[in-house]
Amino acid sequence: MSGMNRRGLLAGAGALFLSGCGKVADSAAGRSAFEAAQRLHQGAQRALGGGGLVKEYAPSEISPYFRGNGSVDPQNGDYQAQAAAGFTNWRLQVGGLVERPLSFALEEIRRLPQRTQITRHDCVEGWSAIGQWTGPQLSVLLEAAGLRDGARFIVFRCADNLNGQDYYESVDLDDAFHPQTIVAHALNGEPLPIRNGAPLRMRIERQLGYKHAKYLTGIEAVASLDTIGEGKGGYWEDRSDYQWYAGI
Amino acid sequence: MDKTKRHRLSTRAWHWINLLCVVILFMSGLNISNAHRFLYWGDYGFQPSEAWLVVPRFPAWATIPDFYDLAQARDWHNLFAWPFALVLLFMWAAMIFNGHFWRDIRTRRREWRLASIAEDIKAHLRLNFGHSPGKYNFLQKLSYGIVFGVLLPGMVLTGLAISPGMGPSYLWMIELMGGRQSARSFHFIFAWALFAFFVVHVLLVILAGPYRQIRSMITGAPLDKDAPTAQQEART
Numbered sequence: 001m002s003g004m005n006r007r008g009l010l011a012g013a014g015a016l017f018l019s020g021c022g023k024v025a026d027s028a029a030g031r032s033a034f035e036a037a038q039r040l041h042q043g044a045q046r047a048l049g050g051g052g053l054v055k056e057y058a059p060s061e062i063s064p065y066f067r068g069n070g071s072v073d074p075q076n077g078d079y080q081a082q083a084a085a086g087f088t089n090w091r092l093q094v095g096g097l098v099e100r101p102l103s104f105a106l107e108e109i110r111r112l113p114q115r116t117q118i119t120r121h122d123c124v125e126g127w128s129a130i131g132q133w134t135g136p137q138l139s140v141l142l143e144a145a146g147l148r149d150g151a152r153f154i155v156f157r158c159a160d161n162l163n164g165q166d167y168y169e170s171v172d173l174d175d176a177f178h179p180q181t182i183v184a185h186a187l188n189g190e191p192l193p194i195r196n197g198a199p200l201r202m203r204i205e206r207q208l209g210y211k212h213a214k215y216l217t218g219i220e221a222v223a224s225l226d227t228i229g230e231g232k233g234g235y236w237e238d239r240s241d242y243q244w245y246a247g248i
Numbered sequence: 249m250d251k252t253k254r255h256r257l258s259t260r261a262w263h264w265i266n267l268l269c270v271v272i273l274f275m276s277g278l279n280i281s282n283a284h285r286f287l288y289w290g291d292y293g294f295q296p297s298e299a300w301l302v303v304p305r306f307p308a309w310a311t312i313p314d315f316y317d318l319a320q321a322r323d324w325h326n327l328f329a330w331p332f333a334l335v336l337l338f339m340w341a342a343m344i345f346n347g348h349f350w351r352d353i354r355t356r357r358r359e360w361r362l363a364s365i366a367e368d369i370k371a372h373l374r375l376n377f378g379h380s381p382g383k384y385n386f387l388q389k390l391s392y393g394i395v396f397g398v399l400l401p402g403m404v405l406t407g408l409a410i411s412p413g414m415g416p417s418y419l420w421m422i423e424l425m426g427g428r429q430s431a432r433s434f435h436f437i438f439a440w441a442l443f444a445f446f447v448v449h450v451l452l453v454i455l456a457g458p459y460r461q462i463r464s465m466i467t468g469a470p471l472d473k474d475a476p477t478a479q480q481e482a483r484t
């Protein structure tokens with residue numbers, strides 16, 4: 001066989017393999033295998049972690065700059081006007097399957113018991129940054145509102161509209177009630193910069209960055225994610241099939 | 249074990265399942281690498297100026313899927329991580345219990361003498377691969393030992409260290425590796441070391457007679473009459 005033919009054969013076999021991978025990924029069986037693997041990772045990580053805390057760093061380990069990704073300066077709605085007014089009219093709604101729907105002004109969020117933590121933020125792309133976050137634990141807000149029976153997920157509603165769709169995210173109750181899950185209003189002791197989600201953002205410390213919803217306007221307890229957005233539990237999940245469980 | 253075969257069924261099954269897993273993990277890993285082509289040491293890093301290495305962008309034909317799609321590449325990567333780790337665990341258990349590790353892969357002190365290592369290298373350069381009394385010669389034992397003992401388990405351990413969900417339970421290992429970004433760098437280095445092994449391995453199989461070599465890894469192949477059996481070797 002000539003070198004040319006052999007190379008042709010190799011290239012052909014490679015192309016066949018790749019197109020086979022594409023067919024598997026597009027098939028229902030392929031998708032359910034991917035989802036089963038995710039659930040296995042989630043189950044294993046939760047079983048091993050047992051609700052424990054992630055590492056909290058020393059102030060000297062904070063990164064000199066905290067990169068922003070996704071929306072870094074929302075232009076939709078009245079966000080820019082709110083920013084110009086110092087977010088004095090910003091409201092955070094807590095609703096859905098709760099006993100007492102609540103609405104908080106920023107000042108009220110700051111008066112709740114606070115948690116400050118220096119943690120590492122891991123982006124799905126691969127980079128990491130370390131910052132100090134301050135805010136009330138999500139559990140404090142959820143306990144104030146009182147979850148009703150049947151609530152299984154917490155949905156985070158956001159002010160930013162990215163590529164024509166409103167950003168949102170969701171977690172299960174295990175992450176919602178984790179002690180390090182906080183509604184942050186400050187980064188490194190200062191009010192959140194706009195690129196990092198001003199005036200409020202979530203910290204979901206055991207998952208990748210896209211779960212940490214920024215520009216937070218609403219916290220909603222739901223029984224199912226099927227009717228929220230396109231049903232996959234988040235902006236990137238709906239748009240690009242990102243994994244809903246982002247602990248890997 | 250069937251003592252008339254060159255390779256046990258456990259070895260052959262592991263070999264081909266592992267190959268499939270490694271190919272898919274490597275190629276989906278190249279797709280993931282394209283998402284952020286900078287490697288750092290320590291816990292954090294996000295800008296090129298902090299990077300110790302700027303990784304080239306890998307072409308679409310080398311990645312799974314064969315276009316840039318971080319979400320789908322992660323699906324492949326996260327799925328095949330399971331069989332990869334589980335068959336590696338199985339192979340280690342099999343090697344320990346059936347004696348393959350102790351008999352064929354473990355090196356002996358006398359093999360570490362410079363003169364005998366030099367002899368082995370010279371024999372390789374002469375493309376003489378049948379020169380060792382045991383199943384594998386010293387360089388084979390060394391490279392299989394590094395692959396089994398460091399690179400393959402290293403891929404699993406560094407992969408776990410990159411996962412934020414492992415943060416609470418795995419901190420000691422992340423710290424041992426020097427932080428999350430160091431673990432990510434090691435993940436990349438080990439992957440390319442495995443690729444280097446793959447290239448040399450395939451090259452040597454081709455030089456040593458690909459038909460016989462590949463057949464024996466599929467069927468097990470009867471032992472050559474002249475070659476020492478595992479039992480004979482164990483007695484020496």
